[in-house]
Amino acid sequence: MGEFDLIARYFQRPVQRAALGVGDDCALLQPGPGMQLAISSDMLLEGRHFLSTVDPRKLGHKALAVNLSDLAACGAKPLAFTLALALPRVDENWLAEFAEGLLALANAHGCELIGGDTTQGPLNICITVLGEVPVVDGRSLALLRNGACAGDDLYVSGTLGDARLALEVFRGTVSVPAPVFEAARARMEQPTPRVALGLALRGIATAAIDVSDGLLGDLGHILQQSGVGATVEADLAASLVAARALCAATTPRPGSEIAQNHWRSWALAGGDDYELLFTAPPAARARVANAASSSQTAVTRIGQIEQQSGLRLVDSEGRELPNKYSSFDHFA
Amino acid sequence: MGEFDLIARYFQRPVQRAALGVGDDCALLQPGPGMQLAISSDMLLEGRHFLSTVDPRKLGHKALAVNLSDLAACGAKPLAFTLALALPRVDENWLAEFAEGLLALANAHGCELIGGDTTQGPLNICITVLGEVPVVDGRSLALLRNGACAGDDLYVSGTLGDARLALEVFRGTVSVPAPVFEAARARMEQPTPRVALGLALRGIATAAIDVSDGLLGDLGHILQQSGVGATVEADLAASLVAARALCAATTPRPGSEIAQNHWRSWALAGGDDYELLFTAPPAARARVANAASSSQTAVTRIGQIEQQSGLRLVDSEGRELPNKYSSFDHFA
Numbered sequence: 263m264g265e266f267d268l269i270a271r272y273f274q275r276p277v278q279r280a281a282l283g284v285g286d287d288c289a290l291l292q293p294g295p296g297m298q299l300a301i302s303s304d305m306l307l308e309g310r311h312f313l314s315t316v317d318p319r320k321l322g323h324k325a326l327a328v329n330l331s332d333l334a335a336c337g338a339k340p341l342a343f344t345l346a347l348a349l350p351r352v353d354e355n356w357l358a359e360f361a362e363g364l365l366a367l368a369n370a371h372g373c374e375l376i377g378g379d380t381t382q383g384p385l386n387i388c389i390t391v392l393g394e395v396p397v398v399d400g401r402s403l404a405l406l407r408n409g410a411c412a413g414d415d416l417y418v419s420g421t422l423g424d425a426r427l428a429l430e431v432f433r434g435t436v437s438v439p440a441p442v443f444e445a446a447r448a449r450m451e452q453p454t455p456r457v458a459l460g461l462a463l464r465g466i467a468t469a470a471i472d473v474s475d476g477l478l479g480d481l482g483h484i485l486q487q488s489g490v491g492a493t494v495e496a497d498l499a500a501s502l503v504a505a506r507a508l509c510a511a512t513t514p515r516p517g518s519e520i521a522q523n524h525w526r527s528w529a530l531a532g533g534d535d536y537e538l539l540f541t542a543p544p545a546a547r548a549r550v551a552n553a554a555s556s557s558q559t560a561v562t563r564i565g566q567i568e569q570q571s572g573l574r575l576v577d578s579e580g581r582e583l584p585n586k587y588s589s590f591d592h593f594a
Numbered sequence: 595m596g597e598f599d600l601i602a603r604y605f606q607r608p609v610q611r612a613a614l615g616v617g618d619d620c621a622l623l624q625p626g627p628g629m630q631l632a633i634s635s636d637m638l639l640e641g642r643h644f645l646s647t648v649d650p651r652k653l654g655h656k657a658l659a660v661n662l663s664d665l666a667a668c669g670a671k672p673l674a675f676t677l678a679l680a681l682p683r684v685d686e687n688w689l690a691e692f693a694e695g696l697l698a699l700a701n702a703h704g705c706e707l708i709g710g711d712t713t714q715g716p717l718n719i720c721i722t723v724l725g726e727v728p729v730v731d732g733r734s735l736a737l738l739r740n741g742a743c744a745g746d747d748l749y750v751s752g753t754l755g756d757a758r759l760a761l762e763v764f765r766g767t768v769s770v771p772a773p774v775f776e777a778a779r780a781r782m783e784q785p786t787p788r789v790a791l792g793l794a795l796r797g798i799a800t801a802a803i804d805v806s807d808g809l810l811g812d813l814g815h816i817l818q819q820s821g822v823g824a825t826v827e828a829d830l831a832a833s834l835v836a837a838r839a840l841c842a843a844t845t846p847r848p849g850s851e852i853a854q855n856h857w858r859s860w861a862l863a864g865g866d867d868y869e870l871l872f873t874a875p876p877a878a879r880a881r882v883a884n885a886a887s888s889s890q891t892a893v894t895r896i897g898q899i900e901q902q903s904g905l906r907l908v909d910s911e912g913r914e915l916p917n918k919y920s921s922f923d924h925f926a
Contacts, residue, residue, distance in 0.1 A: 282738070285739075286738050286740075287664040287739070287802075287803060288664055288665060288668040288670060288725070288736070289634070290727065290734060290736055291633060292630045292631070293625060298622050298624045299625065299724075300620035301620055301622075301623060301709060303678045303709060303710050304711050305678040305713055305720060333619075336620040338620060344634075344722055346636070346637040346722075348639060376633065378635050379635050381639060381642060381643070386637070386716075388678045388711075388718075392633070404622055407618050407619070487618075
């Protein structure tokens with residue numbers, strides 16, 4: 263099967279919202295009146311962002327999910343995406359399943375595949391996603407990283423650290439009962455982009471980011487760009503690891519170097535969570551609760567934004583804890 | 595140097611036209627009133643799209659040029675692009691030169707780098723480019739592949755086949771004098787996207803495509819999507835190889851299988867030309883000539899669109915030639 267057959271068979275669908283989809287030099291897209299475009303690109307590589315053994319359906323889901331998560335963090339409504347795909351070879355089963363997982367999530371969000379590229383090479387999936395955000399009276403409603411104010415509450419959606427638990431099981435540093443592993447693995451392989459929550463937080467949240475490199479590292483971007491500091495209740499964050507409710511204890515493998523407070527460590531610096539971390543003034547607590555319930559997404563207040571720069575961790579009794587957690591960096 | 599320092603140092607520039615550039619979850623872009631967005635993605639891999647020995651400045655240029663060429667083929671004005679980059683390691687000299695070549699071409703076209711992604715992996719450059727096309731009275735002025743009509747003239751811009759000549763020299767199948775090689779190599783490594791010509795052809799050309807996989811292969815897309823056929827004057831196309839004016843003959847290496855009519859072969863199916871192939875009615879010849887001269891781009895009429903389906907090659911005396919040329923396909 264050649265390149266153009268491959269595109270036609272697996273990735274070309276009737277155009278829905280776009281003015282022109284797959285099959286010309288460019289796709290054409292008309293944003294709605296008074297709308298601004300939000301654009302983000304993410305590249306996923308085998309061995310770095312996913313394991314070679316991953317189910318291609320789940321990989322298709324995840325490749326788009328991590329991009330939709332960026333739109334969610336901006337409060338943008340998904341519109342369309344392009345897919346550039348390097349494949350070692352044409353494996354029709356693999357392609358059919360990958361496309362199925364990818365397009366199922368795309369359809370669920372009304373996000374249309376409008377173009378891209380295919381080439382032969384080491385497996386690499388690069389998606390650019392396009393969304394829209396209203397501009398009202400000349401002011402964009404996009405949620406940015408630079409709007410957090412001293413006194414704001416700090417919230418995180420959903421659960422934290424389970425993807426990291428699954429990764430540690432794959433790495434062989436820890437073992438957990440099979441049902442716990444399966445639940446954690448689903449969080450790693452099929453994250454849920456918090457698109458509905460992001461939309462519901464427009465006009466409420468003062469700053470937002472999606473947690474991909476670890477909670478504290480991503481919080482650091484908000485603090486830096488907003489020129490503020492924060493205190494985070496470490497044990498509250500650690501309580502958000504879903505696996506904790508399922509198993510009281512993990513079993514470290516002999517010789518592995520799992521940290522003593524590994525729940526806390528995975529919650530604060532696990533990575534691959536794709537939850538929204540955001541700030542809002544205390545006066546907006548009821549509106550945040552409404553946004554959470556209308557989007558059917560759990561939200562937990564885990565700290566406070568402060569004028570004093572820096573990031574402080576405290577335990578449940580307010581005692582300061584050392585912050586030794588580092589964020590994921592591809593080149594560190 | 596970490597991932598975020600790398601982005602800040604080499605790829606973050608003050609925002610020009612975008613509402614928000616590099617550094618948040620998404621970039622924000624507001625198309626002009628009455629404008630439609632044109633979007634295209636291209637992925638370039640080492641060893642497949644470029645040689646590992648290429649000057650990084652030229653690689654930066656080419657990675658964006660092939661994307662701008664897609665905008666040109668749609669008659670879209672470049673606005674912005676995202677860059678997703680997988681790098682085997684952080685080489686600061688390489689990055690500085692790559693960014694220099696990339697951003698020089700970007701600045702020349704007012705096309706702003708607004709976001710992207712960096713990761714560690716086999717060298718892979720994925721660019722998504724965004725341009726705009728006016729919509730007048732509800733009708734897009736974008737140049738598409740499906741508008742060619744029987745009777746239309748067929749044109750190509752610039753020169754053909756020189757990139758392929760350079761590739762064959764690198765492959766060792768042929769040798770040419772050094773100055774000829776250098777000129778051909780420049781065409782391969784630093785193609786010129788025909789953006790100004792594409793803009794000038796709005797409202798004149800009935801169909802257009804950029805020649806990246808070889809003239810005849812790309813013409814096939816226009817014919818298929820327009821439901822027409824064509825006759826191409828093969829020797830006229832072959833006369834567009836710039837190197838022919840510089841050297842009367844190439845010297846095939848002993849044992850190499852260079853086709854007897856290699857000028858013709860390289861012009862018709864060389865690949866990597868990044869010229870515009872387009873159609874326009876005979877009544878528009880003066881307007882095509884004006885578009886060529888206003889954009890300072892040579893344009894040659896090389897054939898005719900016909901009702902009879904299929905692609906026919908003729909020599910300078912109108913005798914039909916066999917068409918044995920195949921287009922480049924990444925998976926064929």
